[in-house]
Amino acid sequence: MNSSSSTLQICFLTAGLLTFNYGYSSESEDTQKTKDDEYNQRMLIVGKKVALSTEAGSATVLDEEQLEKFEFDDIHRILAEVPGVNIRQEDGYGLRPNIGFRGVTPERSKKINILEDGVLIGPAPYSAPAAYYFPMVSRLTSIEVFKGPAAILYGPNTIAGTLNMQTRQVSSLNEGMFDLSLGPDNYQKTHAYINNSIGDLGLLLEGLSVESDGFKNLDGGGNTGFDKNDIIAKARYNLDTAEYSQVIELKLGYADEVSDETYLGLTDNDFAATPYRRYAATQLAKMDWEHEQAQINHFISNAKFDLTTRIYRNNFERGWRKLNNFQDSQVSLQQILNSPDNAINAAYYDILNGQADSEVNFGKLLIGTNFREFYSQGVQSDLRFQSQTFEIENNWKLGLRYHEDEIERYHTEDTYNMRSGVLEFSGNQTQVTTANTERSEVWSLYVQDTLKFNKWEVTLGVRGEFIDSYYQNNLPEQEENWLKKSTEVWLPGASAFYNLNENSGAFIGVHRGFIPTSPKQDPEIDIEESVNLEFGYRYFNSGTRLELVGFASDFENLKESCTASTSSACFDNIDQEYNAGEAEVIGVEFSYSDRTSISSAIDLPFSIIYTHTQAEFGETFSSDFALWGDVESGDPIPYMPENQLTLTVGLESSDWRSNLLVRYTDSMYEAAGDNVTLSGVTTEPLWVLDFSAAYDFINYGTLYFKIDNLLDETEIISRRPFGARPGKPRQLFAGYKYRW
Template structure:
């Protein structure tokens, strides 16, 4: 047996401290960790499990890349992807439910709503329910079952469309272990939070397998006026099998992954008035008591990898299915007043009685306008395709070419059947359906077929790496609208898009401790199916320039500019759009988003103690480049006249994360501090008016662990250590809070 050495740093990008797994505890360190895995010399190497290529590749990339490995994920035991990504520079996030059920992630200033402007993958395969026809990611893989998370930005994102402006995120599922092993992880905490995770797997000869299950639930940290729970329950079950064929000059690996997941959550979009938030940030009005999301997700992913000398061919065939029922409060039974207007001005005479009905303070009167409209946005999704990529390394004189050629044929669709029914608020906060008011409000189907090809060449000349690449996509989307009553076809609209995306990046190691990088690439976000024929895809030219330092710690600074010639937004219920405009795209003309990403990390040795420090900082600014009217609300507020120079909403100017820890190899303590500056609720200029401002906040998280034996570890975490009450959103309906202080304890047993 030989030893296969895998570099697994926490933050492989220089400028993030790495995590080194010590013998008996989780520790933080600047040096990359090394994990030895016994393997046959002729086994297929699984380096491509990481899209970034690992620590060595990241250090030479012309763009920013971050690898968060399993040791880092275990440090704070986060189940919320937002908290995992807080330490990554260039990320702009918007919390929503406090648990990361439906994440809102932006990269380099892209709109965070439902992560729709970011390419999200699991094991290199698109994971969104319908990435082309409905990119809002209402499903997001459970980070609790992942072994790593990768984030990358810049020219390298051209490989991973359809969204190539901000960047891409790849979630790496747990690999099949070489030796037979398993783990049980049990956690309990505040608000009856419970997490049970278990996995077992190994290899026997050329056959490998992994079985894992996950259950996460909580009663929720918000207090419904009527006393019901406000939490969720999630289940996730996965099976992996693999088989290797060994030849005299080649190796092949077949891997099959099957997954099933479901969720039942009692979350809501209904927030609070400002006064009610200040009085009790975690209150929920009685009118939201029926709000509920139920979904099921299925996954089939077959991978084949062929290796011979310097040539590798990797092929994936995949199919994801997602079905959901989403019950939520939509409005009162009138067009004269909206929920957002009521919560913004509850003391207005016109709004007072409606506010009292929302809170359950009074029952609905006899007038139909005092009835609540509660809808079910029922949807079915399919995402499936075939992708293959070939890698070949060519050495010529003093130049090395690492060439990659890829092809993806993808198809996805969404079927919408939205319904509504009127409900009366009863005395005491109960809700009663009104007979004869049930109706369909939306029936349509969006479909997309996309063919994407790309070629990329990493050219190594001495201490300089030049990355050149080009991506081309042909996309056809259709929208079919059906009659609300009998379901017959009413209309069909087709949109064809063809785009070529070139890019080039350079990284040069000028001295032993300092290197510079720069790049430019064309960015693109596909237009979604629409009933409008004049909708255009989002396009930009993206620039970056920066440097890396390795000496007293590791540091990285990158300045970026995304120069949009067509900036677009997509309506969603989350940003306050009317129900009949949900998923409709709108164009805003040119815009600019620019900023700086910076990070530094170092480890101090104090006798037998280690004290690592890591900081990451992002400055972002986004401005519209021309005058227009936001007719749908996709950019902030329906009917708002936006002028050239208006700042883009929900883009914080400053985000700072500091992490540190202390460990002696048996016990470890870590703390994370996040600061986010104030943001605008709607686009505007100058200082932010109080009614349009989401205040700045600072949140501290704490974790600790103790290795009892080689097999048993005890740990504890505290999210929001100081119990700060802070606003994460004002859209669509009132003020909503970040997660309350949450204390959890857990134990892991390996066998």
């Protein structure tokens, strides 16, 4: 960390401490719990679902009870219960998620805002938004997805929406939990937390470890799994005075992962024969990362206002060693796997699977290690207050944030020979392929007022993003290659909600969407912009919830970036961005959940989630981007399933429960246009069933079972960046959870 960054953090800390009003008061347990709930709500976007939501914007909240139904470790599986989410699976475990909302490209989740406890959690959300780090979902107690006009409150990406994940909050109780789960492929999950309260001081310590040897079979043997660990510590202190309710909280976290993951898939024929095979050329693949986080929260409120201030710092570093290509090849790995019977391709293919050896001047493999170091830090304050103008109630939300983030890349390549199915280092000198730094310094603010009168709630707001970005090429003799640029944008939004009655309402909203370019992009690369419209109907009554939303995004300019996860054609042009001009996404989201009693002791909860999406290019153009090529107006945008459906049904009594989740994903185009690899190729439609069951022994804990992919469906979920890749096969898990 440089000295300016250290000074900045000290300034942030000092600024935050100056707002604290120290005091002491003793509260009853019920009063303290009310204060805890008030503070916890400020860590959320939507909050608890206790009444009809009058927010104009589609909102979904998955609370701790819902998250525990299936005990999922994979965010992709969890988000199947959220309408409007489009996903590209990759490794079967969800280690590096690809999540989009309302038709935006899901690649590395880089077009949505990802928050943890209200703070941007990506390694470098402005400079390099690809989410190679993602929190372990088993430690989360709530997940919120918010789409629509209120997106202007949560930048920088305002086109699609925001994913906010809440970690376990410190409570006023003395409690704890232990959870142990076992499964196939040496799967083990150990999860525990302990919470203690001493007067006004609350302490929480939580740890989670998940590991597996992997479900794929490496030619010649070896693990294809992962080992992940996550630890969080929190300390909260109440500083109440006679005039103010006040809380200060410190959160510290550490996480790491070592996973034997590769980008290389299979030929379609090999997938049909042995879908869980991995070629010998992937035996050195390994992702190794560490993440550190620190956050200070301060919350103060009285009858007139509440103010939440967050100071945060995230450090992330990772190295991913993987096969890049053949040293002497004029064709990409994707082309080799797409046409392995071609005379030239066949020779390379035999080396990939270890059936042939590299020769002196043929078949040397390039094994690259992409080392990247990130930091993200900032301070943000969010103010809420009310005012009255004649008969109109004004509910104000104002926010200000200063944010810095940086990525430093150092990519290298080594040459290896294939010898009798084993990769051997050639002894050649390591080549540095990429060395650069990108940094962003950002001021952002928002102002929003919700006017309540009669049966109406009208919300008007605007967000401002003011970005100064810097790029420096660090390769020898390339130091003169640098760029400094500034981006300033205002993002207005407006919406209205009409209460039809106390249980239902209709809403409509429009807002401007924005996604910035990265610091290294030439100013000729335009930002992504859109005008987004939504309208819908919402019903809530006790356990019954229904929402129907239509949405449309009219893109003035669609933008994509070339990453290693996109295509092997991007390896020589990592993170270059491309413009596609106009595009259009329209769709419908439907969600319905209810609960009925089938006897005096057994309830049947169920839900239906459906999303229909049509995403098309609006211009005819030719592009060097590996997913586009020669595109005609009306061509579909890749990795956008037209139809998605999720059904859940359960049986619950006072001491046991069982749940079934049925998920359907329509086919998706692997690429758009012509003259690119995989033009016209699609994934197959996919049905996946997940099942869970649990029995509560009252004072002796809970025994639970789950089966992921109950029908053992095996389909190609993606051919990106090269080769066919499977989802997870059927797996049975058993676990025991004890709370005190």
